[in-house]
Amino acid sequence: MTTHANHPFHLVDYSPWPLTGAIGAMTTVTGLVQWFHQYNINLFLLGNLITIMTMYQWWRDISREGTFQGLHTYPVTLGLRWGMILFIISEIFFFISFFWAFFHSSLSPSIELGMTWPPIGITPFNPFQIPLLNTAILLASGVTVTWAHHSLMEGNHTQTMQGLFFTVILGIYFSILQGYEYMEASFTISDNVYGSTFYMATGFHGLHVLIGTSFLLVCFFRHLNYHFSKNHHFGFEAAAWYWHFVDVVWLFLYISIYWWGS
Numbered sequence: 001m002t003t004h005a006n007h008p009f010h011l012v013d014y015s016p017w018p019l020t021g022a023i024g025a026m027t028t029v030t031g032l033v034q035w036f037h038q039y040n041i042n043l044f045l046l047g048n049l050i051t052i053m054t055m056y057q058w059w060r061d062i063s064r065e066g067t068f069q070g071l072h073t074y075p076v077t078l079g080l081r082w083g084m085i086l087f088i089i090s091e092i093f094f095f096i097s098f099f100w101a102f103f104h105s106s107l108s109p110s111i112e113l114g115m116t117w118p119p120i121g122i123t124p125f126n127p128f129q130i131p132l133l134n135t136a137i138l139l140a141s142g143v144t145v146t147w148a149h150h151s152l153m154e155g156n157h158t159q160t161m162q163g164l165f166f167t168v169i170l171g172i173y174f175s176i177l178q179g180y181e182y183m184e185a186s187f188t189i190s191d192n193v194y195g196s197t198f199y200m201a202t203g204f205h206g207l208h209v210l211i212g213t214s215f216l217l218v219c220f221f222r223h224l225n226y227h228f229s230k231n232h233h234f235g236f237e238a239a240a241w242y243w244h245f246v247d248v249v250w251l252f253l254y255i256s257i258y259w260w261g262s
Contacts, residue, residue, distance in 0.1 A: 008073040017058035024050035098201040123186045124262035131258040141170035164220040171213035215239040
């Protein structure tokens with residue numbers, strides 16, 4: 001590694017974390033297959049452990065590069081911004097495929113479904129119970145993360161910490177309620193196309209909530225350690241963008257699947 005470069009770009013050093021991350025992902029997926037077929041969860045837990053350790057060490061290295069080593073210059077952060085924007089666009093198209101499957105089946109239900117929607121035998125959730133509460137929770141979390149962002153730009157350390165804390169708590173609360181809703185459901189993912197599209201769409205959204213909550217929790221601890229300044233906090237901005245994306249997807253899910261689809 002050279003000690004000086006005549007350009008503002010960041011040429012990354014050799015890192016073992018992409019390899020260990022790939023090993024962790026492969027072990028997790030293989031463990032899922034073993035769990036589903038042999039009811040043994042050990043390999044799945046090992047894969048999760050490898051992935052979590054990789055996440056911690058990789059994020060630690062990136063935090064050091066951006067915070068202490070000064071490697072995240074303006075051109076580098078510009079590239080990171082475009083990378084995050086394109087990633088969120090790809091996620092939008094990912095969810096479009098689930099909505100497409102839902103509307104394809106619901107707008108013209110086949111004779112196998114009894115030509116009705118929801119299909120015969122399916123008792124959908126009441127959209128004005130837990131789903132409405134979850135909507136209020138996510139909308140409130142959008143307010144608190146915006147509050148945290150504006151506080152950070154104004155240099156208010158305490159209010160940024162409070163806003164992030166409340167956002168993380170609301171994200172955890174949402175996930176708990178989603179899990180409770182799944183336990184109380186009268187249908188499963190194998191109950192015709194309604195169950196398949198419902199659990200694929202809401203399940204992947206729930207996964208994104210867990211990822212976003214983890215993202216914001218990392219930002220919370222980084223903020224406690226004074227990693228962010230008024231003008232240099234892209235890690236937090238990326239988390240806020242991602243969280244707003246999760247909010248918007250839920251609104252579409254609530255309106256189309258929970259309310260209209262029921």
